[in-house]
Amino acid sequence: MSAIRIDDLTCAFGDARAVDGLSVTIERGELFTLLGPSGCGKTTLLRSIAGFNDVASGSIWLDDQRIDSLPAHRRNIGMVFQNYAIFPNLNVADNVAYGLRARRVPGEQIAARVEKALQRVRLPGYGSRWPHQMSGGQLQRVAIARALVIEPSVLLFDEPLSNLDAQLRREMRVEIRQIQQSLGLTAVYVTHDQEEALAISDRIAVLRGGRIEQMGTPQEIYRTPRTPFVAGFLGDSNMLSGVAGDFDGAATPVRTCGTTIAVPGKVAESGARVLLSIRPEALRVTEDSRVPSLAARLVLREFLGEIQRLHAVLPDGTPIRVSALGAAAIAVSEGSSFGLSCDPSQIVVFAAP
Numbered sequence: 001m002s003a004i005r006i007d008d009l010t011c012a013f014g015d016a017r018a019v020d021g022l023s024v025t026i027e028r029g030e031l032f033t034l035l036g037p038s039g040c041g042k043t044t045l046l047r048s049i050a051g052f053n054d055v056a057s058g059s060i061w062l063d064d065q066r067i068d069s070l071p072a073h074r075r076n077i078g079m080v081f082q083n084y085a086i087f088p089n090l091n092v093a094d095n096v097a098y099g100l101r102a103r104r105v106p107g108e109q110i111a112a113r114v115e116k117a118l119q120r121v122r123l124p125g126y127g128s129r130w131p132h133q134m135s136g137g138q139l140q141r142v143a144i145a146r147a148l149v150i151e152p153s154v155l156l157f158d159e160p161l162s163n164l165d166a167q168l169r170r171e172m173r174v175e176i177r178q179i180q181q182s183l184g185l186t187a188v189y190v191t192h193d194q195e196e197a198l199a200i201s202d203r204i205a206v207l208r209g210g211r212i213e214q215m216g217t218p219q220e221i222y223r224t225p226r227t228p229f230v231a232g233f234l235g236d237s238n239m240l241s242g243v244a245g246d247f248d249g250a251a252t253p254v255r256t257c258g259t260t261i262a263v264p265g266k267v268a269e270s271g272a273r274v275l276l277s278i279r280p281e282a283l284r285v286t287e288d289s290r291v292p293s294l295a296a297r298l299v300l301r302e303f304l305g306e307i308q309r310l311h312a313v314l315p316d317g318t319p320i321r322v323s324a325l326g327a328a329a330i331a332v333s334e335g336s337s338f339g340l341s342c343d344p345s346q347i348v349v350f351a352a353p
């Protein structure tokens, strides 16, 4: 397996820079996810690693080998596409063997390598089946086997699960993660599904406008987003405006929506206008009048099985969402008022724009 180093990479279509001076190192054996809104450059970056896109400037390295000017078939990179890209006129074994034949692997090795790849994706003995006899999940496994069979240095996934239904997506992401970990593959994974990114990645890069806005482990990005964009993009976040008070040596009081919350640490200068990012699960419905709380009015309750989601408004009209486990929020009825306390250690403070 190889590490991937991308150095000051720019990819342009006409005057538009889809990837804009981006640098990153992806470690060996790491599953690295590119996440971001539509048009932020995820696919362009992935395709330039694979060799399907021209690079305007900068360089791409696999370990010590510079690869950005090599043709795609000489990069030893496997790619799994969103639409599977399975040839309908070839059976499963011939689909999987495609990359081996293109690389002129001797015929006597092919059958064994194909079967080994099919075993890895839990489709042993499926070689003689035809694509139209396979389910969507099985076809995506064939696509993974076809990428694995060439024993690539790096495996690239371009939204591999977005054509599957929700339950199969959750199952397949676990399978992909297990295959990647058991083979120690270096993988780059593009998705727009935040939950998928959080679930399977070693690290995530959140892209915006062709650049990396923030990079880190799923926990780091979720718990300590560095910008309001990241807080809003990855997971749900309530944004409340406030004004910071005097730091008392331990916490900074922030006045917001009729209450004052003591946020640990010195988070802003006294008098500064700030934005508080509060995750829905950091809020609790409280009836304890001694606890500083936000006064809220319930607009709508969604029952989502293991959690309930409360949609409420604060007195100044700011909408606020609360996630409550199980029956914790059941006492509140729609239209009624209630108090919300929050865990200050889970609040992230940004300077107000």
Ligand code: ATP
Binding pocket: 013, 016, 017, 018, 036, 037, 038, 039, 040, 041, 042, 043, 044, 045, 192
């Ligand atoms: P999505 O999630 O919608 O697939 P993405 O993050 O993968 O989006 P890209 O497909 O990399 O984004 O596109 C980045 C930018 O480059 C977009 O503004 C897009 O319109 C532009 N772009 C991509 N491919 C081409 C192309 N072949 N010709 C012209 N512009 C392109």
